[in-house]
Amino acid sequence: MPRSLNHTLALLLASAWLMGTAGVAHAQASAPAAKPAAKPASAPAKKAAKPVKAPPPEVPLPAADADQLKAASMTHIGTYQCEFNQSVEVSANPKYEGYVDVAFKKLKFTMKPVLSSTGALRLEDVKGQTLMLQIAYKSMLMDVKVGQRLVDDCIHENQAAAKKAAEGQGSQGLMGN
Template identity: 35%
Template sequence: MFKRILWSVLLVLPSLVLAQTATKAPSAKMRALKVPAAEALPLTELSAEHLLVAQKVLVGAIPCELSNTVAIAPHAESPGRFLLTIGRQQHVMEPVLTSTGAVRLENAASGMVWLQLTNKSMLMDHKQGKRVADGCMTPGQQLVAEAMERTPPPGLLDPVVVAQPADEVKPQAGPQTVVTATK
């Protein structure tokens, strides 16, 4: 029961952290990034659903495993799109709708895909079929990852325990006598 309550809290916590992180203004370095000429975007508008996904994107410099850093900044000229920078590479990313609730940004031309989960983010090159950066975590994602290590989620085969309020619990009858007929 306690694990299920804790997991419910852990599922809500990232949205609170996202709301605080997403409202921060990008740093001067992030504002100074220019969109590469090769990736000039047609200025098509995104749907309302895509803009809702864009509100959940964590922005800023996000440290990753192996001393990588991914920087994400809102695109200055196209609301809902983002400029992702890793090393000297820059990619204009746009939100993609998912059925799992994960935040997904994609650049179809370059094949780059940014996946943002509650406990970590990763950058993948879809065309080459490899991860470019893994284990990228903001402070909020790091808190969720640590909580998941301390209290792992219930397994798929674990029995489900449903707690009943005390007033709904029916008293059990006393010991029953079983009568069997013998010949």
């Protein structure tokens, strides 16, 4: 009798083990079928999440005072040819008088013109990311947060003409370089 009890117990354990592994095998076999169905359902959810990340609403800029308007009138509007065959485009901001837009590569910054005590014109990014310096014969665009130049030796046609006129007068000591 003990032998038949051992035999019965062994059969029960083997059956239980087979049922357990069969359940795992069944779950594993059905899992891949469930996963592909889940991927298409989750992929549109990710795509739908991107449009929700709209840019923050534009904060209205303060009205330009007389000093800013004067500085804006001194800003060279147009294309600046820069080092390494790059260019910067400066244009009047269409929404706010006394502000300019500076475009470099795929970046665009709204800038507030400010005259410095040295005579240089500073175009200060309203978001505090960049700064464009305009001096007599060249300009440069800087990333002030990183502390490095984005592009240098940018020359507007007015700066080139001023430099040529100064060289013609023999004023090479006042070139601003």
